[in-house]
Amino acid sequence: xxxxxxxxxxxxxxxxxxxxxxxxxxxxxxxxxxxxxxxxxxxxxxxxxxxxxxxxxxxxxxxxxxxxxxxxxxxxxxxxxxxxxxxxxxxxxxxxxxxxxxxxxxxxxxxxxxxxxxxxxxxxxxxxxxxxxxxxxxxxxxxxxxxxxxxxxxxxxxxxxxxxxxxxxxxxxxxxxxxxxxxxxxxxxxxxxxxxxxxxxxxxxxxxxxxxxxxxxxxxxxxxxxxxxxxxxxxxxxxxxxxxxxxxxxxxxxxxxxxxxxxxxxxxxxxxxxxxxxx
Numbered sequence: 072x073x074x075x076x077x078x079x080x081x082x083x084x085x086x087x088x089x090x091x092x093x094x095x096x097x098x099x100x101x102x103x104x105x106x107x108x109x110x111x112x113x114x115x116x117x118x119x120x121x122x123x124x125x126x127x128x129x130x131x132x133x134x135x136x137x138x139x140x141x142x143x144x145x146x147x148x149x150x151x152x153x154x155x156x157x158x159x160x161x162x163x164x165x166x167x168x169x170x171x172x173x174x175x176x177x178x179x180x181x182x183x184x185x186x187x188x189x190x191x192x193x194x195x196x197x198x199x200x201x202x203x204x205x206x207x208x209x210x211x212x213x214x215x216x217x218x219x220x221x222x223x224x225x226x227x228x229x230x231x232x233x234x235x236x237x238x239x240x241x242x243x244x245x246x247x248x249x250x251x252x253x254x255x256x257x258x259x260x261x262x263x264x265x266x267x268x269x270x271x272x273x274x275x276x277x278x279x280x281x282x283x284x285x286x287x288x289x290x291x292x293x294x295x296x297x298x299x300x301x302x303x304x305x306x307x308x309x310x311x312x313x314x315x316x317x318x319x320x321x322x323x324x325x326x327x328x329x330x331x332x333x334x335x336x337x338x339x340x341x342x343x344x345x346x347x348x349x350x
Contacts (some may be wrong), residue, residue, distance in 0.1 A: 077134075080142070081173070084146060085141070085149045088150070102161055117176070124180040137186070143165065147162065166187075181235060184234060196242055206222050206223065225319065226241060236321065240270070240319060248263065270319070271319065273316035282330070299338055306334050306338075
């Protein structure tokens with residue numbers, strides 16, 4: 072690690088390269104050699120049983136690659152036209168190393184670390200095509216367009232800064248949203264909602280949308296007993312929903328627990344209303 076840090080921080084600054092343009096081919100060759108060396112080390116780690124030491128090594132690589140990618144991008148912004156191709160290739164080398172970490176060691180990566188700028192742009196561009204495909208599939212099944220729009224808003228809002236955890240989260244989520252066997256006994260809107268609950272899509276907008284859906288379906292029923300029965304069915308389904316270790320916003324609670332609390336309060340309100348009518 073020290074050798075590549077020394078190479079990047081001491082020899083790849085724009086002022087240094089502008090003063091010694093003849094060094095550029097050799098420096099690029101040195102970067103490629105460092106990439107091969109680190110790739111070989113990562114393959115060695117991947118071939119061994121998981122341990123605290125291997126997890127720490129992966130985490131160190133993650134922090135190093137993120138820092139270097141951002142630094143190289145900063146150098147590129149400061150450099151003249153003659154050095155643009157060099158910095159693009161140098162940045163790509165470290166982006167490829169980050170891709171390897173995401174592919175082979177997703178469980179060891181720091182989830183709350185922001186993706187480096189160029190890599191984030193690359194990931195968002197890749198995710199956009201998958202999002203459009205997933206959107207089209209959900210809409211074809213009859214999902215509510217407002218719900219579909221809500222799902223992808225975190226990645227599409229201006230200034231979105233995805234973390235490693237966010238990128239992993241949406242890869243899993245889109246895979247499951249496109250899997251037709253999930254909650255096959257529900258209608259398209261219910262299936263989509265329950266996949267989001269299982270993935271702990273814990274944003275306030277989803278809670279408001281889900282509460283509005285349940286309230287609308289309860290209002291359509293004739294008697295208070297039927298309304299309470301409907302909410303009890305959703306309550307049962309939520310309680311038996313498998314739990315996952317990931318969340319859209321880690322540390323911000325469970326969307327399932329929030330909706331269960333809403334159902335409890337709604338049923339209590341209906342009970343009081345029923346008691347008042349019959350008193």
